[in-house]
Amino acid sequence: MNAIMSFWTEPMFRGLGDWQFFRDWAISWALSSWSLRQLFGSVTLYTDQNGKTLICDLFKIPFERVDLSFDSLDPSAYSFWTQGKIFAASLAPKPFIHVDFDSFVWQMPPPELMEADIFCQRIGQTNFGDHYKLDELEKTLTHIPDLWFQQKGWPRKILDCGMFGGSNPSIFEDHWSAVKFCTQHASEWTDTWVTALVSEEYLIACAAAKAHAEPVAVTSMPNDFFTHMIQGAKWNSVVISKLRARARKEIPQRVDIINDVLLDAEEFFIAEKRRRMEKKP
Numbered sequence: 290m291n292a293i294m295s296f297w298t299e300p301m302f303r304g305l306g307d308w309q310f311f312r313d314w315a316i317s318w319a320l321s322s323w324s325l326r327q328l329f330g331s332v333t334l335y336t337d338q339n340g341k342t343l344i345c346d347l348f349k350i351p352f353e354r355v356d357l358s359f360d361s362l363d364p365s366a367y368s369f370w371t372q373g374k375i376f377a378a379s380l381a382p383k384p385f386i387h388v389d390f391d392s393f394v395w396q397m398p399p400p401e402l403m404e405a406d407i408f409c410q411r412i413g414q415t416n417f418g419d420h421y422k423l424d425e426l427e428k429t430l431t432h433i434p435d436l437w438f439q440q441k442g443w444p445r446k447i448l449d450c451g452m453f454g455g456s457n458p459s460i461f462e463d464h465w466s467a468v469k470f471c472t473q474h475a476s477e478w479t480d481t482w483v484t485a486l487v488s489e490e491y492l493i494a495c496a497a498a499k500a501h502a503e504p505v506a507v508t509s510m511p512n513d514f515f516t517h518m519i520q521g522a523k524w525n526s527v528v529i530s531k532l533r534a535r536a537r538k539e540i541p542q543r544v545d546i547i548n549d550v551l552l553d554a555e556e557f558f559i560a561e562k563r564r565r566m567e568k569k570p
Contacts, residue, residue, distance in 0.1 A: 290329055290384050290385065290386055290403055290454075291329075291333065291381055291382045291383075291384065291385040291386070292325045292326070292328070292329035292330075292331065292332045292333070292385070292386050292388070293332065293333045293334070293335060293377055293378075293381045293385055293386070293387050294321070294322060294325070294332060294333075294334050294335070294352075294387065294388060294389075294390060295334070295335040295336065295359075295373045295374045295376075295377040295387065296334065296335075296336040296337075296340040296344060296359075296373065296390070297336070297337060297340070297359045297362060297370070297372065297373030297376075298336070298337055298339040298340045298343065298359075298561070299337075299362070299364045299367040300367045300368075300370035301558075302339075302558075302561045302562050302565050303367045303562075303565060304562075305367070305370045305481065307520075307521075307523055307524070308523045309523060309524045309529070310529075311551070311554070311555055311558065312547060312548070312551055313523070313529055313532060313533070314523075315348050315350070315547045315551070315554065316532060316533060316536045316544060316547060317390055317391050317518070317532060318344060318348070318350055318390045319348070319350050319536065319540055319543045319544070319547065320393060320532070320535060320536045320539065320540060321388060321389070321390045321391070321392060321393050322334075322350060322351075322352065322390075323539060323540050323543070324393045324394050324395060325386075325388055325394060328394060328396075328397050329386070331353035331354070332352050332353060333352065333353065333354040333355070333356060333381070334352040334354070334355045334356070335356045335358060335359060335373070335376070335377035335380065335381075336355065336356070336357065336359050336373075337357060337359035337360045337362070338357055338360055339561060340359065341355055341357060342557065343554060343557060343558065347550055347553055347554040347557060348546070348547055348550060348554055349543075349546050349550070350543070356377075356380065358376065358377075358380055359373055359376065362376065363472060363473075363475075365475065366472035366473075366475040368475055368478060368481045368484050369468065369471065369472045369475060369478075369484055369485070369488055370481065370484075370485055371485045371488055371489040372468055372469075372472060372488065374387055374389070374450070374489070375461075375464055375465050375468050375488065375489065375493075376465055376468075376469075378453070378454070378461040378464070378465065379461045379462050379464070379465035379466075381461075383455070383456050383457070383458050383461075384403065384404075384454065384455060384456035385454045385455070386398070386403070386452065386453075386454035387450075387452070387453055387454055388451075388452050389450075389451050389452070389517070391451075391517065391518040391519075391522075391523070392410075392451045392452055392515065392516065392517040392518070393515070393516045393517075394452065394514060394515055395514050395515070395516070396514035397514075398507075398510070398514060398515075399510055401505060401510075402505050402507065402510060404456070405455055405456070405502075405504070405505040406455050406456055406457035406460065406497075406500065406502035406503075406504075407448075407453070407454075407455035407457060407460050407493075407497050407500075407502050407504045407505070408452075408453060408454055408455055408504060408505040408506070408507070409448040409449055409450050409452070409453040409493075409504050409505075409506055409507070410448075410449040410450060410451040410452050410453065410506065410507045410508070410515070410517060411448070411449035411506050411507065411508045412446065412447075412448060412449075412504055412506045412508075412509075413446075413447045413448075413449060413490075414444040414445065414446060414447065415444060415445050415446075415447050415491060416443050416444040416445075417443045420483070420486070421447070421483065421486050421487060421490075421491060422480070422483050422487075423445065423487070423491065426483075426487065429477070430474075430477050430478075431474070431477060432470070432471070432473075432474040432477060434466070434467035434468075434470040434471060434492070435467075436463055436464075436466070436467040436492060436495045436496060436499065437467070437491075437492065437495060438495075439495040439496070439498040439499045440491075440494065440495050440498055445491070445494070446494040446497075446498070446504075447486075447490040447491050447494050448490055448493050448494045448497070448504055448506075449490060450489055450490065450493065451517040451519070452507060452515060452517070453493075455502075457500055457502055459496075459499075459500055460493070460496045460497055460499075460500050460502060461496070463496040463499060463500070464492055464493045464495075464496040467492045467495070467496070468488045468492060471488060518532070
């Protein structure tokens with residue numbers, strides 16, 4: 290099983306991110322990658338040169354392999370801010386597990402999960418008129434990938450991918466192909482939250498449907514082996530205190546390094562963000 294993480298920097302430099310403190314963002318990266326390494330032995334980071342500079346060179350968070358394929362992504366399509374993980378899933382040797390940096394795997398997932406064609410954090414549904422806005426998009430988008438129509442009628446399946454992976458390459462290749470098509474027409478998408486939901490959660494369910502693969506979900510597993518800091522958790526003082534305490538317990542030297550280099554990392558981040566602001570007409 291190939292353990293991977295991903296970081297496309299462009300969305301963050303453009304202001305898309307929901308962490309209150311940069312230090313906790315880095316601590317989460319360090320703890321999440323550490324938890325994967327404890328189980329799988331090595332972790333590959335898919336990123337761009339700026340991501341390598343920030344994560345590996347400045348914060349000195351270790352990865353056994355760093356792939357800079359994200360340098361090929363179109364920075365103008367940053368509204369598709371989840372496309373990095375989707376691209377990484379298409380590139381990774383199969384089988385693989387991808388974990389978001391705000392997610393933590395504490396125990397080895399059970400065989401029925403790891404042997405699946407595709408697995409995900411949660412299997413859900415989207416319906417006519419809900420916040421995924423599929424019905425609206427089907428009316429307003431001029432360019433829609435063919436994969437979209439692997440699901441018809443209502444409700445339709447969605448897959449939450451805080452943790453996801455699998456062994457069937459065609460699913461992840463088809464998913465990336467459809468998302469890449471959408472990014473080439475990014476100006477048609479006006480809501481970044483809807484863009485993320487549809488590109489990450491709906492289109493991967495369509496790819497699974499095309500492959501006649503039945504996804505397996507973490508939420509269907511009996512063991513509590515996985516934690517995901519969703520939505521407002523990054524601003525919740527109780528949750529953040531638990532994150533800091535767990536990191537101090539498990540990786541104290543890594544936390545010390547993060548504290549030591551924090552100002553340099555912040556200066557790099559601010560400079561990159563300012564450079565993009567100066568490019569605006």
